[in-house]
Amino acid sequence: MTIHKYKNEYAWDGVPVLKYKEDGTHFKNITRRVLFGGNDNLPCEIRYFEIAAGGHSTLERHEHAHAVIIVRGKGEALVDSKIITCNPFDVLEIAPLVWHQFRANKNETFGFFCIVNINRDKPTRPTTANIAAIAGNPEIASFIRT
Amino acid sequence: MTIHKYKNEYAWDGVPVLKYKEDGTHFKNITRRVLFGGNDNLPCEIRYFEIAAGGHSTLERHEHAHAVIIVRGKGEALVDSKIITCNPFDVLEIAPLVWHQFRANKNETFGFFCIVNINRDKPTRPTTANIAAIAGNPEIASFIRT
Numbered sequence: 001m002t003i004h005k006y007k008n009e010y011a012w013d014g015v016p017v018l019k020y021k022e023d024g025t026h027f028k029n030i031t032r033r034v035l036f037g038g039n040d041n042l043p044c045e046i047r048y049f050e051i052a053a054g055g056h057s058t059l060e061r062h063e064h065a066h067a068v069i070i071v072r073g074k075g076e077a078l079v080d081s082k083i084i085t086c087n088p089f090d091v092l093e094i095a096p097l098v099w100h101q102f103r104a105n106k107n108e109t110f111g112f113f114c115i116v117n118i119n120r121d122k123p124t125r126p127t128t129a130n131i132a133a134i135a136g137n138p139e140i141a142s143f144i145r146t
Numbered sequence: 147m148t149i150h151k152y153k154n155e156y157a158w159d160g161v162p163v164l165k166y167k168e169d170g171t172h173f174k175n176i177t178r179r180v181l182f183g184g185n186d187n188l189p190c191e192i193r194y195f196e197i198a199a200g201g202h203s204t205l206e207r208h209e210h211a212h213a214v215i216i217v218r219g220k221g222e223a224l225v226d227s228k229i230i231t232c233n234p235f236d237v238l239e240i241a242p243l244v245w246h247q248f249r250a251n252k253n254e255t256f257g258f259f260c261i262v263n264i265n266r267d268k269p270t271r272p273t274t275a276n277i278a279a280i281a282g283n284p285e286i287a288s289f290i291r292t
Contacts, residue, residue: 001225001244006216006235015237035237041211042263044190046237065187069259070152071235079147089152089217091161091181091192098147113215115261117188 004035010050010072010111020049021058026125026146029055029104038118045118050111051075051104056145059101059134064120066094072111075104076143081134083143086110099126099134101144150181156196156218156257166195167204172271172292175201175250184264191264196257197221197250202291205247205280210266212240218257221250222289227280229289232256245272245280247290 004012011017012035020030029052036046050072051057059078068077070090077084080098094100104110126134126146135141150158157163158181166176175198182192196218197203205224214223216236223230226244240246250256272280272292281287 001228001241002239003230004237006233006237010235012235012237035215036213036239036261039211041209041242042190042213042261044188044213044261046213046215046261063187065185067182067188067190067192069181069192082147084149087152089156089158091150091152091158093148093182095147096187113259115182115188115190115192 002036010048015048024058027056027058028145029053030057035113043118045116047114047116048111049102049114050109051102052109053104053107056103057101058123058125059099059144059146060123060125061097061099062121062123063096064117065096066092066100067115068092068094069113069115070111071113073104073108075102075108075110077102078140078143081137081140083139086112099130103143103145148182156194170204173202173204174291175199176203181259189264191262193260193262194257195248195260196255197248198255199250199253202249203247204269204271205245205290205292206269206271207243207245208267208269209242210263211242212238212246213261214238214240215259215261216257217259219250219254221248221254221256223248224286224289227283227286229285232258245276249289249291
């Protein structure tokens with residue numbers, strides 16, 4: 001039995017704060033915590049991602065799906081061709097091969113649980129042609145950070 | 147893309163309140179909501195269970211595992227041979243074949259997310275011999291509801 005007691009400010013006993021990804025300039029002000037690593041009996045991983053004010057995740061897509069539950073603050077998400085306002089306890093399913101990116105609001109820390117298959121493909125970032133297609137919608141063009 | 151916007155009081159757009167189980171006298175004052183049903187790309191189900199003051203889940207065990215994140219109020223859980231005080235955002239892993247039961251405190255609604263494999267075995271309830279063994283510990287004997 002593993003228990004991670006919640007401490008405060010979205011920190012848990014025994015759960016280190018990790019880099020979101022090893023390196024890159026395609027994300028900003030975002031951290032990752034693994035609350036449940038998954039195993040054969042429950043083959044999914046539960047992560048808590050936190051984006052500081054003004055930050056964002058990578059604009060990417062992949063064949064695996066995400067289930068996301070917002071838990072801290074407010075933010076916005078590009079999911080496919082929609083920009084979604086995110087509030088605590090909203091639940092989003094991000095289907096396979098859909099472009100997505102999360103952003104914190106300017107003055108607010110934004111955090112969410114993200115549940116994902118332990119067996120999954122690597123995300124891909126948009127090519128120049130992909131970006132041109134995604135940015136065909138002016139609202140989305142001003143939203144995305146690449 | 148499926149979005150379930152959070153309404154208030156732990157209710158979500160498009161998510162009906164379901165019976166915890168079809169019938170039985172081995173649980174009390176507990177409801178179930180399915181926030182994510184799972185599929186091949188993410189083979190787990192995310193449920194929100196809510197236990198009204200004084201209620202409890204079934205004392206049971208199974209081969210599949212649970213990952214539980216407390217989100218509303220306070221309660222207690224028997225997990226294996228320990229009684230655990232549960233507060234919001236505590237994370238519990240319930241390993242295979244471990245006896246477990248959740249209880250709300252007397253004056254408080256207690257709610258938690260429970261993530262589970264979409265492919266899973268049916269829970270089993272304790273036999274008289276199991277109960278005698280579980281209740282060997284007096285603290286646990288007074289905790290369990292069968």
